[in-house]
Amino acid sequence: MSSRSFAEYRAMFALGERDLDGVVLDCAGGASGFVAEAAAMGVRALAADPLYAHGAGVLADRLAADLEQGNAMISANAERFVWRWYGSPERRSELRLRARKAFVADLRRRPGSYVAASLPHLPLAGGSVDLVLCSHLLFTWADRLGREWHRAAITEMSRVCRGEVRIFPLVRMGDGEPVPFLGALLDELRGEGLACAVREVPYEFQRGARHMLTVTRHH
Template identity: 35%
Template structure:
């Protein structure tokens, strides 16, 4: 494991969402995924690939985190969850949501359970098939290897850490390995405002001839946010 990988992992939170979270974030249902080869990038600590396998859906998760051992990932995830708990306990909007949204009140417990489930699955599966080490904007996959790619909570949300060139090249790379479409969520940076790089991505889509549409997400923990769907014509 290189020092570069350690540095990059340090600056990205290793927490995970569930199958249900993914369906809400990306405006999907199980029927949308059946018979399609799906890429989850970055997969992080999400249990999406694990649950997908139980439903007969083929999902490959890739992440820079998968260059590390399960023990390292578990330690990193538990540390990051403590950070998330501290931040959300201080923010007024999070305090209000905790009081009004039953799901928000229990999301840390859900994420902790998801982390343990995913790390256990990584221990069982190993790296190479369901979980593949990789990093944007240079993925270890062939052109058009997947039907659909889902990319959540990296692009746009980390606009302060990842610049314009990274966003453009990452989207270009996701489309390279995808035959049909990619979906990106959310479209805001950490301040809740639209990412300054969204227009650059839309311009890339126009140049490449990809159809682009914004869709409402139904994710209970981040109400009112949208996703971007880019489709090959």
């Protein structure tokens, strides 16, 4: 479970001010500093993740170990990361720690906004949110989650969304390579009546991961 901040999400998803006017779903939220910080700014933000079933106490204990594990993985694979956006490992850790604190506090304050759920099923009504942001789940773990799972997950996020689904990144965590089934998956989604586009974003950490996928239902 990782913890990313509002600043990281704003860059990864090229968020403009108007993008956050409606209801925003972070799926999978993890330790969503984004949702906590957005809510503090008055954004109607919620998150979905299977780990929310454990409650704030268990998650708070687990987060320190998860951050250390992430840092160790980055140190062991230093050639696969670029620091232009963060500036330094210290700045990244600082953002993560702040995001983690904001998440735990918001989870305690607004538990109803953190929904325990596993893709490809979301317990939300059709068209009930305006923007879905999906960071570091789809494509990231494509060595374990196959094309059919991705198709079902994207179809489900599009079902609950009146506006746009944005997914970042489009490369695998294991080797930083593009997902081989991306083209075929986009063809299938277009066949379901979804409009798909790949857009460059002003963020890069995994070398070469500079693009998000946007998916919208034709209305």
